[in-house]
Amino acid sequence: DDTKRSLVQFMEQLLPADNENRNESWGWNMNSDPCADGWVGVTCDLHNQTVLKVILDELNLIGTFDAGSLCGARSLQVLSLNNNSISGEISEEIANCKHLTHLYLSSNRFTGQLPKSIPHLSNLKRIDISNNNFIGELPSLHKIPGLLSFLAENNHLQGELPEFKFTLLERFNVSNNEFSSQIPDVRGHFSADSFSGNPRLCGQPLPNPCDPSKAASKKWSTDRFLIYTGYAVLGSVIGLFIVYKIVSKSKSKDEETDDVEKAESDMDDRSIKMNAISGDDFKTSEHRSEYSMTSMDSGVAPAALVILNSSLVKDLKFEDLLRAPAELLGRGRHGTLYKVMIDNGGTLVVKRIEERAISSEEFKRRMLKIDQAKHPNVLPAVAFYCSRQEKLLVCEHQSNGSLFILLHGSRDDDSFDWGSRLNIASRIAEALAFMHKELHEDGIAHGNLKSTNILFNKNMDPCISEYGIMATENQEQPALSRSISFAKITPAQDHESDDILFKGDMYNLGVIILELLTGKMVQDGGLDLATWVHSVVREEWTAEVFDRALIAEGINEERMVNLLQVALKCVASSATKRPSAKEVSAMINAIKEEDERSIALETRSIKL
Numbered sequence: 001d002d003t004k005r006s007l008v009q010f011m012e013q014l015l016p017a018d019n020e021n022r023n024e025s026w027g028w029n030m031n032s033d034p035c036a037d038g039w040v041g042v043t044c045d046l047h048n049q050t051v052l053k054v055i056l057d058e059l060n061l062i063g064t065f066d067a068g069s070l071c072g073a074r075s076l077q078v079l080s081l082n083n084n085s086i087s088g089e090i091s092e093e094i095a096n097c098k099h100l101t102h103l104y105l106s107s108n109r110f111t112g113q114l115p116k117s118i119p120h121l122s123n124l125k126r127i128d129i130s131n132n133n134f135i136g137e138l139p140s141l142h143k144i145p146g147l148l149s150f151l152a153e154n155n156h157l158q159g160e161l162p163e164f165k166f167t168l169l170e171r172f173n174v175s176n177n178e179f180s181s182q183i184p185d186v187r188g189h190f191s192a193d194s195f196s197g198n199p200r201l202c203g204q205p206l207p208n209p210c211d212p213s214k215a216a217s218k219k220w221s222t223d224r225f226l227i228y229t230g231y232a233v234l235g236s237v238i239g240l241f242i243v244y245k246i247v248s249k250s251k252s253k254d255e256e257t258d259d260v261e262k263a264e265s266d267m268d269d270r271s272i273k274m275n276a277i278s279g280d281d282f283k284t285s286e287h288r289s290e291y292s293m294t295s296m297d298s299g300v301a302p303a304a305l306v307i308l309n310s311s312l313v314k315d316l317k318f319e320d321l322l323r324a325p326a327e328l329l330g331r332g333r334h335g336t337l338y339k340v341m342i343d344n345g346g347t348l349v350v351k352r353i354e355e356r357a358i359s360s361e362e363f364k365r366r367m368l369k370i371d372q373a374k375h376p377n378v379l380p381a382v383a384f385y386c387s388r389q390e391k392l393l394v395c396e397h398q399s400n401g402s403l404f405i406l407l408h409g410s411r412d413d414d415s416f417d418w419g420s421r422l423n424i425a426s427r428i429a430e431a432l433a434f435m436h437k438e439l440h441e442d443g444i445a446h447g448n449l450k451s452t453n454i455l456f457n458k459n460m461d462p463c464i465s466e467y468g469i470m471a472t473e474n475q476e477q478p479a480l481s482r483s484i485s486f487a488k489i490t491p492a493q494d495h496e497s498d499d500i501l502f503k504g505d506m507y508n509l510g511v512i513i514l515e516l517l518t519g520k521m522v523q524d525g526g527l528d529l530a531t532w533v534h535s536v537v538r539e540e541w542t543a544e545v546f547d548r549a550l551i552a553e554g555i556n557e558e559r560m561v562n563l564l565q566v567a568l569k570c571v572a573s574s575a576t577k578r579p580s581a582k583e584v585s586a587m588i589n590a591i592k593e594e595d596e597r598s599i600a601l602e603t604r605s606i607k608l
């Protein structure tokens with residue numbers, strides 16, 4: 001209903017010029033459903049539950065673009081409003097459309113600056129804002145890792161043309177604007193056509209070179225600066241030399257330590273520039289990983305890569321990882337994930353963990369502890385790298401995808417039956433119970449359990465990935481506090497007992513079971529799904545909760561209700577009321593046994 005309301009409010013600001021021609025079939029009102037009733041321009045997922053695209057090209061729309069309302073439909077991936085007469089500015093609230101991959105606003109009457117929040121739309125692949133009246137400077141769009149096209153021709157954009165990852169862009173056009181700077185190095189990827197019509201833009205690939213007098217005056221002042229700095233440095237060196245002579249004997253030991261530290265820090269500085277590479281780029285050999293190290297000839301020992309599973313990556317070195325071609329798999333709240341092909345033909349994933357997610361010391365401590373707790377349904381780390389500036393987790397790539405994809409990707413409904421779902425719930429609960437037991441004393445919970453972190457190994461067994469790589473005590477970070485495991489634990493409770501750390505995982509396990517039962521996608525860390533299920537159950541429409549595929553399979557409702565009860569216990573709003581993973585595992589196993597018994601009975605009665 002929230003999505004519907006958001007869409008209706010958005011459309012209220014965009015009346016078609018020929019409004020009277022709109023008939024009932026247009027939709028976009030509170031009395032109909034955007035998916036089931038096929039609103040004009042709306043495309044939903046296969047289950048008709050989630051709005052994915054809004055495409056309203058050439059519909060004579062006038063009025064203003066209300067990003068605040070539209071982005072209440074958080075699942076939106078494609079927005080296309082090309083060739084209308086929409087005016088006004090795009091508000092910063094566009095950043096709430098965080099799943100947006102395509103933003104097409106070409107040939108309208110948009111004005112104002114592009115919002116500074118656009119770089120937060122990290123999934124964006126294509127932006128087309130051409131033929132509008134946008135003004136001002138461009139935000140730092142190079143921060144969007146997988147951007148493939150940026151078209152902004154025929155606007156009034158000004159100021160310096162910022163850096164873009166030109167080697168990764170397929171299309172780029174800023175012609176006919178008011179940019180005034182030197183063009184950054186486009187590495188031969190785009191011609192003058194992409195930049196023409198900006199009288200104050202200069203340098204390659206445009207024919208007009210940058211003003212040499214400006215360059216000369218800059219050089220003159222640079223020269224002077226260098227001369228004065230030279231005198232200052234010379235003076236300091238002489239002074240320091242005298243001091244050095246006096247204290248050199250007593251310092252000799254300390255210097256050795258400093259050298260090692262400096263070498264490590266040098267390596268960090270030059271090493272990792274993990275930039276996005278699209279799937280297509282990954283295939284072509286000329287696009288080596290952009291985070292390849294350019295010079296590893298410094299003789300610095302890459303001591304910080306700790307190999308935990310040498311059978312998988314014998315002799316893997318830090319520089320092998322950095323040099324290998326990489327493909328961006330995703331950018332989550334806590335880091336960026338790359339798929340990396342190493343020389344021995346293996347495929348790894350490398351998670352580059354955000355600076356703020358966890359401290360280096362804590363990360364290292366956790367990695368070593370977690371490595372000791374091995375369970376067949378927990379994906380082990382192959383290696384980790386930890387220095388002052390970088391934290392990397394290396395795992396084997398699992399090509400069978402995640403539970404999220406199995407549930408929400410395109411599948412024929414028979415393929416994911418009740419038995420498989422129950423089995424997955426049971427395996428995850430069992431694995432979580434094991435990990436909680438092993439790591440309880442060390443206070444290491446998973447911290448970010450969700451269906452994208454349940455991966456299927458080559459035998460299609462579910463495996464929990466990314467166990468424990470987020471520090472739960474980091475509650476003051478706003479981004480982290482949105483994670484449901486933290487959101488559900490108040491700081492006061494957190495101090496009461498260490499157990500509470502693990503109750504965040506239990507909430508998240510409950511949400512995963514709800515996803516398995518309902519087939520519905522989760523937003524806001526599961527709060528929406530839990531609230532929805534509670535409200536349906538309260539109204540005694542319990543049957544409405546279950547995935548239609550399960551109903552179609554003819555599964556006895558009672559069996560599903562038993563599992564639903566378990567999930568609801570896990571998502572109890574009071575953390576202390578949630579059962580432990582061990583208890584959940586026992587409850588699910590009891591349901592499984594009951595299930596197997598009734599199947600055996602059914603088979604017997606059929607035989608009789």
Ligand SMILES: Nc1ncnc2c1ncn2[C@@H]1O[C@H](COP(=O)(O)OP(=O)(O)OP(=O)(O)O)[C@@H](O)[C@H]1O
Pocket residue numbers: 329330331332333334335336337349395396397398399401402448451452453455465466
């Ligand atoms: N080892 C792996 N093998 C194959 N796919 C993986 C592996 N690890 C993660 N993935 C998939 O890659 C995608 C991106 O993962 P990532 O961890 O960046 O995103 P996330 O789990 O949504 O975010 P975050 O964990 O940062 O909150 C997810 O769909 C995930 O299922």
